[in-house]
Amino acid sequence: MSAPVRYSYAGTGYSPGDLSGYAPEFLLRLYREMLRIRRIEERIEARYHEDQMKSPIHLVIGQEAISVGACSALAREDAIYLSHRTHGNYLAKGGDLKAMMSELYCRKNGCAGSVGGSMHLFDVDAGVAGSSAIVAGSVPIAVGHALAAQQRGTGQVVGVFFGDAGVEEGVFWESLNFAVLHQLPVLFFCENNFYSVCSPLTVRQPEGVEIHRKATAFGANTMLVDGTNVLRVHGAVRSAVAAARAGRGPQFLELQAYRWRGHGGAGDDSKSGYRSTDEAAQWRQYCPVAGFGDLLRAQGLLDPDLHENMESGIAAEIDAAFEHAINSPDPDPEEITRFVYSP
Amino acid sequence: MPWSEAFLRSQAAPAAPTAAGERVISYTHALAEALALALEIDPRVFVLGQGVNDPVGMFGLTTGLAARFGARRVFDTPLSEDAMTGICTGAAMQGQRPVLLHNRPDFLLLTFSQLVNHAAKVHYMDRGRHRVPMVVWAAIGRGWGSGPQHSQAIHGLLLSVPGLKLVLPGTPHDAKGLMLAAIADNNPVVILEHRWLMKASAAVPEGIYRVPIGKGVYRRRGSDLSIVGTSHTLHLALRALDSAACAGISADVIDLRTVKPLDEDIILESVARTGRLLVVDPGWSLGGVCAEVGCLVAERGFDLLRAPIRRVGLPDAPAPAGFALEQAYYPNEVTLAAAIRGLCG
Ligand SMILES: Cc1ncc(C[n+]2csc(CCOP(=O)(O)OP(=O)(O)O)c2C)c(N)n1
Numbered sequence: 001m002s003a004p005v006r007y008s009y010a011g012t013g014y015s016p017g018d019l020s021g022y023a024p025e026f027l028l029r030l031y032r033e034m035l036r037i038r039r040i041e042e043r044i045e046a047r048y049h050e051d052q053m054k055s056p057i058h059l060v061i062g063q064e065a066i067s068v069g070a071c072s073a074l075a076r077e078d079a080i081y082l083s084h085r086t087h088g089n090y091l092a093k094g095g096d097l098k099a100m101m102s103e104l105y106c107r108k109n110g111c112a113g114s115v116g117g118s119m120h121l122f123d124v125d126a127g128v129a130g131s132s133a134i135v136a137g138s139v140p141i142a143v144g145h146a147l148a149a150q151q152r153g154t155g156q157v158v159g160v161f162f163g164d165a166g167v168e169e170g171v172f173w174e175s176l177n178f179a180v181l182h183q184l185p186v187l188f189f190c191e192n193n194f195y196s197v198c199s200p201l202t203v204r205q206p207e208g209v210e211i212h213r214k215a216t217a218f219g220a221n222t223m224l225v226d227g228t229n230v231l232r233v234h235g236a237v238r239s240a241v242a243a244a245r246a247g248r249g250p251q252f253l254e255l256q257a258y259r260w261r262g263h264g265g266a267g268d269d270s271k272s273g274y275r276s277t278d279e280a281a282q283w284r285q286y287c288p289v290a291g292f293g294d295l296l297r298a299q300g301l302l303d304p305d306l307h308e309n310m311e312s313g314i315a316a317e318i319d320a321a322f323e324h325a326i327n328s329p330d331p332d333p334e335e336i337t338r339f340v341y342s343p
Numbered sequence: 344m345p346w347s348e349a350f351l352r353s354q355a356a357p358a359a360p361t362a363a364g365e366r367v368i369s370y371t372h373a374l375a376e377a378l379a380l381a382l383e384i385d386p387r388v389f390v391l392g393q394g395v396n397d398p399v400g401m402f403g404l405t406t407g408l409a410a411r412f413g414a415r416r417v418f419d420t421p422l423s424e425d426a427m428t429g430i431c432t433g434a435a436m437q438g439q440r441p442v443l444l445h446n447r448p449d450f451l452l453l454t455f456s457q458l459v460n461h462a463a464k465v466h467y468m469d470r471g472r473h474r475v476p477m478v479v480w481a482a483i484g485r486g487w488g489s490g491p492q493h494s495q496a497i498h499g500l501l502l503s504v505p506g507l508k509l510v511l512p513g514t515p516h517d518a519k520g521l522m523l524a525a526i527a528d529n530n531p532v533v534i535l536e537h538r539w540l541m542k543a544s545a546a547v548p549e550g551i552y553r554v555p556i557g558k559g560v561y562r563r564r565g566s567d568l569s570i571v572g573t574s575h576t577l578h579l580a581l582r583a584l585d586s587a588a589c590a591g592i593s594a595d596v597i598d599l600r601t602v603k604p605l606d607e608d609i610i611l612e613s614v615a616r617t618g619r620l621l622v623v624d625p626g627w628s629l630g631g632v633c634a635e636v637g638c639l640v641a642e643r644g645f646d647l648l649r650a651p652i653r654r655v656g657l658p659d660a661p662a663p664a665g666f667a668l669e670q671a672y673y674p675n676e677v678t679l680a681a682a683i684r685g686l687c688g
Binding site for chain 2: 112113115116120122124129130132134137138139140141142143144145146147148149151152170171174175177178181338339340341342343
């Protein structure tokens, strides 16, 4: 028995008007970055069954436009914090791919030296300041980072990514309240993919009470954004960044997109019955990557050669990153007791 | 009532004899001085908590601080204990040095996600890229109806969490010196004061000094047994020792001051001389400081023992609110004297 279609795509797809005002190089960069994340995720998925990546994975396929649209509107000096679904946001902000793959392969040279795993990707130099495998766990930490930025006048803005279930945690609202109270430069990115593991939003939050409206009631500036359209995301985040940097306080963005794969691990688990296979199929028609590629092609900005170029460049990078990770040494057992305390 | 000045003074630790010229100030004053000094010397320090700028000023610890250092460095918070802990963690990761004050340790139970899952682990999980120099402070309550949810000494629950440091000062001197040490420490440090010690007065040096975290101290030297413990319960044990019931018994009395990291050396060194161990602590005996110290000696000092280890903490029950029950619940001079005599008998 298949579940009913509960969540239909409510956007308008990509349209030529979305492109106006953007330089072609920038548009191609957005496209390439989404394609890169997609291909990395597909490669991870394809090799997951080998059981060499002994780490849980939470694939972001279907949600790439959020990562790329948001991070392309942030400066390198700006910081982001991640949830358990880390890969896309880490990569889009400039996180090192080799260090990520080594972490997934539990190697010594993983970004967290193999103590973190895939749910704890970070790259401080790229502004990926931290992440948490506790739902909404990194939200107050991001707010604290923004408090420090305000206290020191660094001009930094801080973004924090979390899912629709993140707003079911008390600490999320506590943090939002404090951020609004102190008008902190924080961007709350709620990636609403309608599911928490196999539980649909309808069994977790009252129907008709939209997430972004709850945040509005807390005094944040809020936006509802089509999270499958990289330019809509980029535009919304760019204006949110400008507002936060100008001292206008926290900005909350609800970004709707669909997780094409299961909650964790490889493959789509829709057949298990918790969500409709038709629902997943419907959303796949609004692929953030292919849809944008089609638009760029239709506008004459992307031709087959260029595309092929991108694909081969990305494949070579992925090959190298996997090879690097697979051939890297395991960590030493002494690592277990290092860094428990700071000197 | 127990929060009255007169009552707290009567319960407070007897002032140690002071040398001529030593300055005697109250416990709270010593803590207030520590906070003011820390704010003065380090612009990264800020102090926050529920009611820090209200007329009570967190038992008097923060009175006048906001006027002196500004509302950006000393500020009141929403009743959002978990988020405030995470916010302090995030700020500390960027190099700030927050001091988060709570009225009671009971409220820390709402912060375990940020304290245990995050603050304690950030440095470990990101391989030293960030440090979390933050202080979380609270005052253990007791009596006058404080009851099950306002008198919990929860340090035993935190004892097994890697990455945290746990401090239980027992004198005004140590309260100030440990607060300054905690603020200077690059790790999350939880300080649990005891409300009944906070009206004690004793000699406290002026200016900055730091009591090392992780070091216990002898309060007395003796030969018949080692009394090892912390905070208010150790003061009760000292009184018991001085009472007629313990006449003729001489004890080593060790104030641990820090229970994580634990000063194992001082405990074993003392037991090596006395052969008897009584552990006392304001928390529950089961699985807490009493249990851990007892286990340490059983494991590493078994051959030194001439009698079974005894512990005097709280029974495996929540603290009752009512007066009569509370009298029976907490250890007192009489029950501690009985424990001491029992061990030496
Ligand atoms: C505090 C907490 N509760 C439960 C979990 C188990 N868990 C991990 S991910 C997840 C789903 C969260 O859904 P959402 O926040 O919407 O993010 P998504 O997985 O959809 O990206 C759950 C329940 C957890 N990690 N942390």
